[in-house]
Amino acid sequence: xxxxxxxxxxxxxxxxxxxxxxxxxxxxxxxxxxxxxxxxxxxxxxxxxxxxxxxxxxxxxxxxxxxxxxxxxxxxxxxxxxxxxxxxxxxxxxxxxxxxxxxxxxxxxxxxxxxxxxxxxxxxxxxxxxxxxxxxxxxxxxxxxxxxxxxxxxxxxxxxxxxxxxxxxxxxxxxxxxxxxxxxxxxxxxxxxxxxxxxxxxxxxxxxxxxxxxxxxxxxxxxxxxxxxxxxxxxxxxxxxxxxxxxxxxxxxxxxxxxxxxxxxxxxxxxxxxxxxxxxxxxxxxxxxxxxxxxxxxxxxxxxxxxxxxxxxxxxxxxxxxxxxxxxxxxxxxxxxxxxxxxxxxxxxxxxxxxxxx
Numbered sequence: 498x499x500x501x502x503x504x505x506x507x508x509x510x511x512x513x514x515x516x517x518x519x520x521x522x523x524x525x526x527x528x529x530x531x532x533x534x535x536x537x538x539x540x541x542x543x544x545x546x547x548x549x550x551x552x553x554x555x556x557x558x559x560x561x562x563x564x565x566x567x568x569x570x571x572x573x574x575x576x577x578x579x580x581x582x583x584x585x586x587x588x589x590x591x592x593x594x595x596x597x598x599x600x601x602x603x604x605x606x607x608x609x610x611x612x613x614x615x616x617x618x619x620x621x622x623x624x625x626x627x628x629x630x631x632x633x634x635x636x637x638x639x640x641x642x643x644x645x646x647x648x649x650x651x652x653x654x655x656x657x658x659x660x661x662x663x664x665x666x667x668x669x670x671x672x673x674x675x676x677x678x679x680x681x682x683x684x685x686x687x688x689x690x691x692x693x694x695x696x697x698x699x700x701x702x703x704x705x706x707x708x709x710x711x712x713x714x715x716x717x718x719x720x721x722x723x724x725x726x727x728x729x730x731x732x733x734x735x736x737x738x739x740x741x742x743x744x745x746x747x748x749x750x751x752x753x754x755x756x757x758x759x760x761x762x763x764x765x766x767x768x769x770x771x772x773x774x775x776x777x778x779x780x781x782x783x784x785x786x787x788x789x790x791x792x793x794x795x796x797x798x799x800x801x802x803x804x805x806x807x808x809x810x811x812x813x814x815x816x817x818x819x820x821x822x823x824x825x826x827x828x829x830x831x832x833x834x835x836x837x838x839x840x841x842x843x844x845x846x847x848x849x850x851x852x853x854x855x
Contacts, residue, residue: 523568531562585614585822586635586643586662590623597796597814598648601667604818605644612826614641625656632658642825644818645669650680650712667821668814670836678836679820683713686810686841687720690763690791693808693843695728698852699761699789702730705750705773707742707765717765717793740765744772751776760788760852767792767799770807770848789849806846813839 525543529536534555541549542559562568587605591598606616617640619631635643642663647653653669655676666678694702704721707714722732738753740746747769754762754773764770770792777784784790784805792800795811816839823829824837 523566525568528559528562528566528568531566532558534559582639582641583614584617584635584638584640585609585825586617586619586632586638586640587646587818588619588621588628588631588635588643588659589646589648590621590628591648597794597812598668600814601646601818601821604815604820605667605822606818608819608822612822612828614822614826628656629658632656632662636661644821644825646818646821650683652712663825665821665825666836667817677824679817679824679839680712680836681812681817681841682838683716683841684720684723685838686793686812687717687763688724689720689841689843690717690793690810691721691724693791693845693849694761694763694789695724695730697761697789697849700728700730701736701757701759701761703736703738703754703757703759703762705738705740705747705754705762705764705769707769708739708746709742714765721763740769742766743768744775747772747774748776751780755780761790761849762788763791763793765793767794767796767807767809770809771799771803774803785848785850789852791849795844800844800846803848805848808843808845808847808849810841810843813841816840 525536525539529539532539532555538551538555539559539562541551542556543563585605587602589601602616602618609616617635617638619628619635621628621631632643636658640662642665643659644665644667645653645655645659646667647669650668653666653671655664655666655671655673664677666676668680670676670678670680691702691704702721702725704718706718718737721737725732736757736759738750740750742765747764749772750769751773754776762773764773770790773790774784777788777790782788790807792807792809793812794800795809800807800809820829820837820839829837
C-alpha cells in the first residue's frame with residue numbers, strides 16, 4: 498500500500514501536508530546555471546548595471562531564465578546596491594481610522610503604484626514615540642521619501658527624524674523654509690459653498706463658523722466674504738455665528754439663526770448642518786422651502802443620507818494623497834511660498850432651491 502494512503506485507499510494526512518509545503522524560492526545560482534553564466538553576471542543584469550560589459554544576447558538569456566524560473570530579486574539587497582528602494586513611506590496620526598480622511602491613503606497608494614512604488618503605512622494615533630519608531634523603520638528601508646499627514650488641516654511641527662529623508666506634509670503645513678506641503682484650498686471651498694446659494698438667488702446668507710481656531714475656520718470665512726463681495730452683497734458680520742463644529746453645535750445655533758431673518762445658511766461642516774436640520778424641523782421649518790442649507794466636507798455617511806440630501810463642498814482627501822506623492826517624486830512643482838492648495842469641489846444635492854421672487 499502507498500505510504501500516503503490508509504487502508505480504505507483514501508489519502509492520509511501526510512499527503513496534504515506534503516502538498517502544502519512551501520516551494521523554495523529560486524536562487525541566483527539556479528538562474529545562472531539555467532542561463533549558462535556566472536552568478537556575478539546575473540547580479541549585474543538584475544541590478545540593471547548598464548555599464549557592465551555584457552552582450553545583449555547574454556542579457557536576453559538571463560532575462561529568459563528569470564522568467565522561466567520565476568525568480569524574484571531580493572528587494573533589500575537591491576536597496577543596498579542602489580541606495581534607495583521602491584517604497585514611499587506614509588506616517589499619519591489618525592487618518593486610517595477616520596471615515597473620510599482615509600482617502601488620503603487611498604490616493605497616495607494609487608499614485609505611488611502608478612509610478613512603480615509601494616506604500617509603507619504607519620498609523621501612530623498621535624503617539625510621538627511610535628511616530629519616531631515608524632520613521633526610523635522607514636529610513637532603514639531607505640524609502641524614496643515620506644509623506645507626513647494629519648487627519649485634519651492644521652499647522653504641525655516637523656519631527657527631527659523626518660528631516661533625514663525627502664518629505665512632503667499632507668493636509669498639514671509647517672512654518673519653516675523648505676517644508677513642502679499640500680493642503681485643501683479652504684478659501685476657495687468657502688467661496689464655492691457660498692456661490693451655490695448666491696446662484697439660487699439668495700442674498701441674505703448666514704454663516705455658522707466653528708469656535709475652534711484652525712486654518713479651515715479662517716479660510717472658509719474669507720471665502721464666504723469674497724463670494725458675497727464678488728456678487729455685490731455687502732458683508733454683514735452680524736450674519737456670522739459661531740458654534741462647536743458638531744451636531745449639537747449646529748442644533749444649538751438654530752435659535753440665534755432664526756432671529757437673523759436669513760433665507761439661507763452655510764455651515765462650517767456637515768455635522769453642524771445635520772444638527773441644524775434637526776433644529777429647523779423642531780421649529781416646523783422645511784429645507785429647502787423655508788431655508789436653504791449648505792455644508793462642508795461631503796462626509797458621505799452624513800451628507801448623502803440627510804433628508805433632503807445636503808449640498809456641500811468636498812474635502813479633496815484622495816487628491817491630497819495623490820498630490821503628495823507627485824510632489825515627492827518631483828512630478829508636480831512645489832509652491833515657492835506656502836503650501837500647495839488643492840481644489841475643493843462642490844457637490845450639489847437637494848438642500849438648496851431657487852429663491853422664490855418676493
